[in-house]
Amino acid sequence: MRKALKQYNFDWMLWRTYEAGSRLLAGTRQEYDIALRYIPNFRDPVKEVFKAKAGQLFLQMTATYLDNIVNAHQRGKKTCMTTFCFSPAILYALDIVPVTLELLTVMMTFLYKRGTGEFLDYCNEAGFTETSCSSQRGSMGALLADIGTPIDMVVTDSPGVCDTNANAFAFFAAYKDLPFFQLNMPPWLVEERVTEYHVQDYKALIGFLEEQSGKKLDVDRLREILTELQKQDELINELEQYLSYKPLPLSVTTCLFIYAGRFMFAGMPIYTQLLEMLVNEGRENVTLLKQGINISHEKSRGFFCYIDHYTHSLRLWQMLEELNIGYSGNILSHFWADSNPPVVHNNWKEAAYSIKTGTLEEMLTSIAAINSRMPMIKSIRGPYDSPYMWLQDTLALASMYKADFIVYNGTPGCRNTWGMVKLLAQDTEKAGFPTHIMYADAFDDRVQSWDATRDRFEEFLRVRRLL
Numbered sequence: 001m002r003k004a005l006k007q008y009n010f011d012w013m014l015w016r017t018y019e020a021g022s023r024l025l026a027g028t029r030q031e032y033d034i035a036l037r038y039i040p041n042f043r044d045p046v047k048e049v050f051k052a053k054a055g056q057l058f059l060q061m062t063a064t065y066l067d068n069i070v071n072a073h074q075r076g077k078k079t080c081m082t083t084f085c086f087s088p089a090i091l092y093a094l095d096i097v098p099v100t101l102e103l104l105t106v107m108m109t110f111l112y113k114r115g116t117g118e119f120l121d122y123c124n125e126a127g128f129t130e131t132s133c134s135s136q137r138g139s140m141g142a143l144l145a146d147i148g149t150p151i152d153m154v155v156t157d158s159p160g161v162c163d164t165n166a167n168a169f170a171f172f173a174a175y176k177d178l179p180f181f182q183l184n185m186p187p188w189l190v191e192e193r194v195t196e197y198h199v200q201d202y203k204a205l206i207g208f209l210e211e212q213s214g215k216k217l218d219v220d221r222l223r224e225i226l227t228e229l230q231k232q233d234e235l236i237n238e239l240e241q242y243l244s245y246k247p248l249p250l251s252v253t254t255c256l257f258i259y260a261g262r263f264m265f266a267g268m269p270i271y272t273q274l275l276e277m278l279v280n281e282g283r284e285n286v287t288l289l290k291q292g293i294n295i296s297h298e299k300s301r302g303f304f305c306y307i308d309h310y311t312h313s314l315r316l317w318q319m320l321e322e323l324n325i326g327y328s329g330n331i332l333s334h335f336w337a338d339s340n341p342p343v344v345h346n347n348w349k350e351a352a353y354s355i356k357t358g359t360l361e362e363m364l365t366s367i368a369a370i371n372s373r374m375p376m377i378k379s380i381r382g383p384y385d386s387p388y389m390w391l392q393d394t395l396a397l398a399s400m401y402k403a404d405f406i407v408y409n410g411t412p413g414c415r416n417t418w419g420m421v422k423l424l425a426q427d428t429e430k431a432g433f434p435t436h437i438m439y440a441d442a443f444d445d446r447v448q449s450w451d452a453t454r455d456r457f458e459e460f461l462r463v464r465r466l467l
Contacts, residue, residue: 001122001145010119010142011149014107015066021046022059044313045110051321052251054277058261061274062107065264069149072097078152078213081143081172083136083165084332085374086157086183089229089267090202090367093222094209099151101168103263105138105443106310113312116141117446128171133413134443136168144175151176153212155205157183157371161381164413181208185372187382189389190350195369202368223357225267226366230355232267233337235275240341242282243328244401247298249285252320254278255333256308259375262335297324300466303403303433304330305394305424306410306417309442311450319454323467328401331393336373342396351378351388384420391424395431405466407457409438412447436460 024032024046036043049055072079080091081099088098108116116134119141124130126144128137142148156169159182166182173180183201186194206217236258242249257274265271285295302325309316320327336343338352353369356362372378379390398406406428408421425435436457441447461467 001118001125001141005118006145006147009070009147009149010108010139011066011104012070014104014111015063015070017042017111018059018066018107019063021049022056022063025050025056041113042111048314048318049253052253052257053281054257054274055253057274057277058257061261061264061270064270065103066107068097069099072149079149080209080212081151081154081169081178083156083158083169084263085161085165085376086155087266087367087371087374088263089225089370090206090209090222092267093225094206094213094215094217096153096209096213098264099149100263101139102135103260105135106260108138109310109312109443110314111312115312115445117444119145120444126175128168128175131413132164132168133162134411134441136165138443140168140172144172151178153179153181153209155181155183155209157185157374158377159184160187161185161377162414162416164415179208179212181205183371185377185381188386189372189378189381190387195365198368198372199365202371203364206364219360219363222360222363222367226355226357226363228269228272229267229370230357232262232272232275233335233339233355235272235279236335237337237340238279239275239282240329240334240400242279242286244341245286245289246301246326246402247289247294247296248301248326248328249289249295250278250282250328252317252325252327253314255327255329256314256317259330259332296326298326299324300404300461301326301328301402302405302407303328303394303398303401304407304409305390305398305428306331306408306414307442308332309409309438309440309450309453311445311453315450315454319457323458323461325461328403329397331379331390331397332375334375334393334397336378342400345400346396348388380416384424385427390417390420391427394424394428395433398428398433403433405434405436405461405464407436407438409440409442411441411443434460434464434466 077097079097079099084102091098116138120137122141123137154169154173156166158165261271261274336352338349338354343352353373355366379393384390428435440453
């Protein structure tokens, strides 16, 4: 790793950059335009985010997340390295600061033209396999090199579901000699024994977190967070209804805001504010549509059945806008509350989670159920075509969003999905959805350049007559 990269902590630089970006609209329009001249490497991602009404709040929320990490120890809090598919709600209930590797990696790939290559490679220099997932390694390399806020403990939850994800956290904990806890996920979701297993496993996790943080779980605080989560679920449900309309009444970045916010601040008021702003925009635009006013020129609509592509400057979203492709959801932006539209429509309540805030036992059962149904954890824990798994989820969501085609995108390290993605694509094609498999790395343009990725995507759209 170059010496220059070690001069400042990577999370501190990210924090200051996102904070500065969130303030760019605080002045006049002229001041904003002039400021863009002085940030040639950052203006494209800033401009892309600000196309949405909620863009400024999204940047503020991201800056707040980084502020919490950078200043955690100064404020007397412990830090916990974790993964995007682990709900941070329990960490907030115990006043522990989550440090989610995948989020930090994406924050860097959006901003820095150099990407995260040197951090990815440093993981290999430290001894970690290069065949693992790049979404963790993109930021884990910086923490292995001690250029980030020190980590106090590590928690993950995806063995079997994604071994490359789990192994990254296990490697880091062993390398740094840190306390480590791994939740387990049985291959079946809907079974009484599985539910009991999740609850008992989650109780053991809480014991671990209490021991490491030196704090007892605050029952009233947990109730507040779960109540806020219920409110957030209802807002997401309304957004999903709007996202199913044609033409799309919301910005193509809406789904990115939904899932990034959920991974950062589940159960926190700042995320509720973001969702309320998105819902208000949706309501206003639906009114315009009812009045016959065109607000978009959508030619076709895609559903991403796994993850998005996080290349520099949010160029995936730029491309969708340029091609007039409606983007109304992916597997990450969907959360399986019992009030969620596809759950209600298909009577899948046994596969969804319910939030109850009465007794402590009810709350622990609720939050264990939420965690066991996080994106990826729910859908690829077992055979892809079993009930409530990837295929069923994909077809239900693609139908609800009125998608014209489906896209799979991941990383070379996504072994648990590469093993079944062609079978999945065959089934989605049979169901009437043209399906495109991207062979890029969602977090590392060195595997396949964005230009090549875009060319192949556009070729798919032209050959299948989707434009």
